[in-house]
Amino acid sequence: MKAFxxxxxxxLLTWVLNVRQGDVPPxxxxxxxxxxxxxxAEREQDFPAQQTLTxxxxxxxxxxxxxxxxxxHVFAQNDHDLYFAQGYLTxxxxxxxxxxxxxxxxxxxxxxxxxKRLETDRFFRRMGLPFGAKRSLAVMMANPTTxxxxxxxxxxxNAYINSLTPATLPFxxxxxNYTPEPWQPLKCALLLKFMAWDLSGRxxxxxxxxxxxxxxxxxxxxxxxxxxxxxDPIVPVGTPLDFKPVPVPSTPKEFSAELSNNTQRNEPDxxxxxxxxxxxxxxxxxxxxxxxxxxxxxxxxPSIWYQIQLSAPGVNVYGVxxxxxxxxxIGFNTDVAWGVTNVGADVLDWYQLKFKDASQREYWHxxxxxxxxxxxxxIKVRGQPDRLDTVLYTHHGPIVYNHDEKPxxxxxxxxxxxxxxxxxxxxxxxxxxxxxxxxxxxxYTAALSTYGSPAQNFIFADAGNDIxxxxxxxxxxxxxxxxxxxxxGTNPAHDWQxxxxxxxxxxxxxxxxxxxxxxxxxxxxxxxxxxxxxxxGSWDRGHRINQRLARMTGATVDSxxxxxxxxxxxxxxxxxxxxxxxxxxQPLSPAQQQVEQTLSRWNYFYDAGAVGPTVFELWYKTLxxxxxxxxxxxxxxxxxxxxxxxxxxxxxxxxxHSPWIDDRRxxxxxxxxxxxRQSFQFAVxxxxxxxxxxxxxxxxANQKSTxxxxxxxxxxxxxxxxxxxxGAGIVNATSERxxxxxxxxxxxxxxxxAFGVFPGGQSGNPGSAHYDDLIETWRLGQLNELIFLRSAxxxxxxxxxxxxxxxx
Numbered sequence: 036m037k038a039f040x041x042x043x044x045x046x047l048l049t050w051v052l053n054v055r056q057g058d059v060p061p062x063x064x065x066x067x068x069x070x071x072x073x074x075x076a077e078r079e080q081d082f083p084a085q086q087t088l089t090x091x092x093x094x095x096x097x098x099x100x101x102x103x104x105x106x107x108h109v110f111a112q113n114d115h116d117l118y119f120a121q122g123y124l125t126x127x128x129x130x131x132x133x134x135x136x137x138x139x140x141x142x143x144x145x146x147x148x149x150x151k152r153l154e155t156d157r158f159f160r161r162m163g164l165p166f167g168a169k170r171s172l173a174v175m176m177a178n179p180t181t182x183x184x185x186x187x188x189x190x191x192x193n194a195y196i197n198s199l200t201p202a203t204l205p206f207x208x209x210x211x212n213y214t215p216e217p218w219q220p221l222k223c224a225l226l227l228k229f230m231a232w233d234l235s236g237r238x239x240x241x242x243x244x245x246x247x248x249x250x251x252x253x254x255x256x257x258x259x260x261x262x263x264x265x266x267d268p269i270v271p272v273g274t275p276l277d278f279k280p281v282p283v284p285s286t287p288k289e290f291s292a293e294l295s296n297n298t299q300r301n302e303p304d305x306x307x308x309x310x311x312x313x314x315x316x317x318x319x320x321x322x323x324x325x326x327x328x329x330x331x332x333x334x335x336x337p338s339i340w341y342q343i344q345l346s347a348p349g350v351n352v353y354g355v356x357x358x359x360x361x362x363x364x365i366g367f368n369t370d371v372a373w374g375v376t377n378v379g380a381d382v383l384d385w386y387q388l389k390f391k392d393a394s395q396r397e398y399w400h401x402x403x404x405x406x407x408x409x410x411x412x413x414i415k416v417r418g419q420p421d422r423l424d425t426v427l428y429t430h431h432g433p434i435v436y437n438h439d440e441k442p443x444x445x446x447x448x449x450x451x452x453x454x455x456x457x458x459x460x461x462x463x464x465x466x467x468x469x470x471x472x473x474x475x476x477x478x479y480t481a482a483l484s485t486y487g488s489p490a491q492n493f494i495f496a497d498a499g500n501d502i503x504x505x506x507x508x509x510x511x512x513x514x515x516x517x518x519x520x521x522x523x524g525t526n527p528a529h530d531w532q533x534x535x536x537x538x539x540x541x542x543x544x545x546x547x548x549x550x551x552x553x554x555x556x557x558x559x560x561x562x563x564x565x566x567x568x569x570x571x572g573s574w575d576r577g578h579r580i581n582q583r584l585a586r587m588t589g590a591t592v593d594s595x596x597x598x599x600x601x602x603x604x605x606x607x608x609x610x611x612x613x614x615x616x617x618x619x620x621q622p623l624s625p626a627q628q629q630v631e632q633t634l635s636r637w638n639y640f641y642d643a644g645a646v647g648p649t650v651f652e653l654w655y656k657t658l659x660x661x662x663x664x665x666x667x668x669x670x671x672x673x674x675x676x677x678x679x680x681x682x683x684x685x686x687x688x689x690x691x692h693s694p695w696i697d698d699r700r701x702x703x704x705x706x707x708x709x710x711x712r713q714s715f716q717f718a719v720x721x722x723x724x725x726x727x728x729x730x731x732x733x734x735x736a737n738q739k740s741t742x743x744x745x746x747x748x749x750x751x752x753x754x755x756x757x758x759x760x761x762g763a764g765i766v767n768a769t770s771e772r773x774x775x776x777x778x779x780x781x782x783x784x785x786x787x788x789a790f791g792v793f794p795g796g797q798s799g800n801p802g803s804a805h806y807d808d809l810i811e812t813w814r815l816g817q818l819n820e821l822i823f824l825r826s827a828x829x830x831x832x833x834x835x836x837x838x839x840x841x842x843x
Contacts, residue, residue: 075206077803084836090194093119093842098827101836104819105797105805108344108834110827114180115187117347118361120840122191122218125341125358129799130195131205132337132746133359134215137222140164140229142414147213149417160412161426161435164232167458168224171487174460176220181464185220188361192218206801207747223464226359231457233332234377234489239570240385241448244521245673248291258695261516261569262561263681267578269492269506269553270541272560278539280564286514287528290521308572309376310599310766310775311494312552312580313502315545320589323784324496327595328365328374329775331768334743336753336807338795340365340777344824345471352471353789353823355777358799362467365779367789367823370474371497372781376553378490378506381568382456384517384531385448386431386524395437398429401527405430431524432458452524454531456509461487476501476544483507484537492553498783503544504551506558506567510535513566535565550584552577554766573680575605575764592790592818595780600816601766602641606680607651611639613688614654617711627719629729641767642760643736646729650718652738652762658714659683665698735760741769743794743810752801759814767816778818790818 082105097120098110107124111117125133138144142160144152159165175181196215208214247255309330316322332339340355345363354366365374391397397404408428413421427434431452439449462485469482479495483505486493490508495501511517511531522529541559543551555572583598615635623631630650637647659677660668667675677683686693687707697704726732736758745752761767761774768774779791794813798805812819822833 075209075800075802077798077800082836085838087839087841089843090119090123090191090840091842092190092194093840097840099124099838099840100824100827100834101838102822102831102833103835104342104809106342106344106822108822108824108827109346110824111345111347114183114347116840117345117350118184118187119191119194121343121345121356121361122188122193123195123840124191124343125356126192126195126218128797129337129341129358130192130215131207132799133192133226134218134222135207135746136229137225137359140168140225140232142412145414145416145422147211147417150419153414153416153422156414157412157424159232160414160424161433162232162236163433163435163453163455163458164225164228166433167231167455167460168221168228170458170460171227171463172221172224172460175224175462175464178462178465180468181462184361184464184468185223188223189218189220205799207749210749211747223360226357227463228457230357231489234491235379235382235455235457238381238383238385239676240518240521241451242674242676243519244291246667246675247520249672249675258678258682259569260682261519262557263574263679264685265574265578265681266557266560267574267581268557268560269504269551269577270543270559270563271546271548272562274543274546274559276564278536280539281512281536283565284512284514284517284528284532286516287523287526290523290526290529308379308555308576308768310552310554310576310580310768311374311376311492311504312550312584312595312598313372313494313496313504314584314587314590314595315502315549316500318549318584318587318590319782320591321782321784323498323782324500324502325590325592325595325780325782326367326372326374326494326496326502327599327778327780328376328494329599329778330365330374330376331773332776333772334741334774334776334794335746336743336795336801337746337799338776338793338809340793340795342791342793342797342821344822346824346827350472351825353821354779355791355793360464362464363471364467365777366471367781367783367787368471368473369787369825370499370783371470371479371495372783372787372789373470373473373479373496374494374779375491376494377555378492378508378558379555379568379571380490380506380508380510380558381513381518382488382490382508382511384454384522386429386452386454386522386529387448388429388434388450388452388524390450395427395434399525400430401525407434429524431530448521451521456488456490456511459487459509461485461509463487473497475499476503479503480505492555492558494551494553496781496783498785498787501545502551503542504553505540505542506553507537507540507542509537510540510565510567515566516569517566519569539565541567548585550581550587552580552584554580570679573606573764576766576768579603579605579766592780592782592788596778596790596816596818598766599775599778599780600761602760604639604641604648604651604762604765606655606684606764607637607641607648608639610655610684610687611637611651614651614658614711614715617708618715621708621712623712623716626723626729627716630719631715633729640760641735641762641765643758644731644734645760646733646735648735648762649722649733649738653718653721654715657717658687658710661698661710661714662686662695665700666695670700735762739769739771741771741774743807744772754807754810757810757814775813778813779821780818787823789821789823791821792818 095112100108142156311328313326344353352368354363389399412424429452431454466486512533554576556577641648663677741757743754761769763770777793781789796805
């Protein structure tokens with residue numbers, strides 16, 4: 036019996052440890068010394084200095100050299116092999132990341148983690164990310180150039196997937212107990228749509244419609260104006276137009292949408308943004324332009340970007356790409372450099388529908404009933420039967436949710452159709468393919484002509500001493516304020532009436548001031564003839580950048596690097612003196628007086644060790660909540676939003692007796708000094724409870740607590756509490772979870788020189804020394820020189836490895 040019991044227990048343990056138990060992976064496989072996570076530890080011999088890899092599918096040999104940061108420099112003899120090698124090498128370092136993100140975009144997470152992600156899968160399918168990806172893929176595959184790029188890249192990824200064994204699978208596959216599937220060009224398109232969602236998926240249409248219904252047009256015009264008081268637009272006011280505008284659709288009669296609480300909550304972070312700027316040779320020490328870019332995105336490990344150099348006949352380019360996307364997205368070659376920031380134009384609108392009956396098979400539009408197209412989505416759920424989900428489509432786009440559903444109640448407008456530029460087919464890959472090969476300004480403008488979404492501010496500089504910037508993408512041709520509110524889905528006058536011609540997008544070349552820049556602010560001033568949206572990023576970063584660039588002479592790479600790391604808080608500089616003045620003469624405790632004195636000595640810089648930003652940010656945000664919560668908060672009625680920071684600041688600075696100051700929830704009539712004191716006391720008390728008496732523990736790095744989490748938020752595989760300055764609204768926009776995801780500075784000239792860093796490492800393997808080896812350089816605001824080789828045989832002391840890829 037003892038022997039029998041021992042055998043039975045052994046067999047039972049063997050079965051248990053090799054089968055997934057709920058969310059727990061099969062621990063026997065995961066802990067196995069032969070195939071488990073131990074095999075993912077990277078040793079020196081795993082990355083030999085010299086080797087030849089046989090990869091069936093290559094047409095000719097490819098040379099790959101790696102530098103000391105593990106950046107591959109690829110030298111191929113044709114486009115097919117170039118992008119085949121890019122796909123293979125990117126997958127070798129980042130396969131799990133690139134596949135996981137496309138599963139998210141496709142609404143297929145339930146296949147990996149089970150039912151708990153079912154509603155997320157439904158959401159992304161219903162928002163139309165796979166729908167838009169398929170339409171873009173059709174456009175890209177119809178072009179011979181981009182078809183070659185996508186098919187070759189996919190073949191390279193699959194060459195790596197086919198080389199994997201259970202022991203060499205990336206760590207996350209073992210932890211989540213699944214295996215990669217063959218890569219297809221559709222996945223590249225899905226990745227681009229996921230970025231479009233991240234950067235253009237926000238909308239306030241329904242919130243503003245609720246405000247209009249509750250308070251009327253006069254209040255809305257006052258508190259939510261179409262253009263801010265303080266602005267420093269990307270294309271300066273007064274820039275001459277080099278085109279004749281096309282007619283803009285006439286504004287139809289007003290439409291009042293129904294009040295609703297069903298607003299989109301599962302939307303991208305409002306803090307996502309970016310900086311880019313370029314100075315002409317007249318302002319640089321070298322006499323040639325300098326260009327800088329730092330896109331602000333969520334900080335994750337593995338890093339969102341992957342560095343690579345790609346060289347073949349007709350192209351030699353270096354920069355970063357998103358793992359899973361071919362070509363270089365931000366970078367430079369021998370003659371030009373370019374970068375991007377998010378435009379933030381209004382390219383997502385909601386239409387209130389009128390159905391014929393409860394069956395929702397027809398909707399009223401243009402004086403007749405039109406059929407609704409029904410698409411059945413089959414969602415695979417791990418460990419359970421497939422789920423079927425029917426999505427309804429109108430000519431506008433998907434009806435994201437067609438009836439109230441508990442899990443996603445208040446997620447999106449119910450019974451509204453969605454119109455979004457990311458649903459339209461475009462060829463973004465061709466745009467980057469051409470940018471990679473650009474030599475001059477005409478090449479740059481030609482490349483932008485095929486770019487669709489997400490709309491980006493493409494900055495440019497070349498060795499011929501041209502600098503330029505184009506807020507570029509496909510922008511609907513709208514009447515003024517079209518899409519600021521919910522639109523009438525029955526009226527064809529509310530439909531999008533075409534597109535702004537791409538050549539008439541805002542742009543400026545070689546301005547007299549000697550620089551171009553963007554930081555997500557308004558693309559152009561009120562003199563621009565088309566409507567792009569009513570709200571963009573706050574002016575703070577753009578204004579500070581332009582301040583420094585205007586004073587800059589004899590600029591060097593270090594000048595632009597220091598500007599990328601600028602920590603001055605423009606909002607604090609504007610508002611803190613006013614807030615302190617409101618406190619003056621009011622009773623404060625000794626501890627509060629000490630904090631007030633500390634604030635009065637603060638220089639407005641959001642440095643890691645400063646106490647000023649800790650107090651000001653909490654004080655200011657608390658004051659805003661006290662000011663607006665009773666009028667626009669959750670208890671004020673249907674879902675609404677606060678006025679912009681620009682409009683709020685105007686009220687705080689100049690409207691001492693505004694009726695909005697009073698808290699209508701209390702019998703007393705509040706004054707602005709009272710709100711300032713109450714919010715200040717709340718901030719001081721909160722910080723005392725958190726950190727103790729005023730002292731070094733109140734420093735900004737402690738309060739901000741910047742974290743770089745693992746993409747799947749696996750505990751222990753991120754970097755927590757990184758000590759650094761900056762913050763939301765600062766040029767160095769490093770906040771709690773977002774920040775400069777790539778910093779690059781390029782010096783054009785006879786010999787291009789470039790510098791860059793991202794907060795992570797080239798490898799996606801937590802067992803590699805190159806998983807997070809760049810974080811410290813990034814934290815300190817430093818840059819690494821980017822090794823740009825002119826040939827496969829060029830000597831460089833930082834080149835450590837040479838591989839040959841061949842088909843035989």
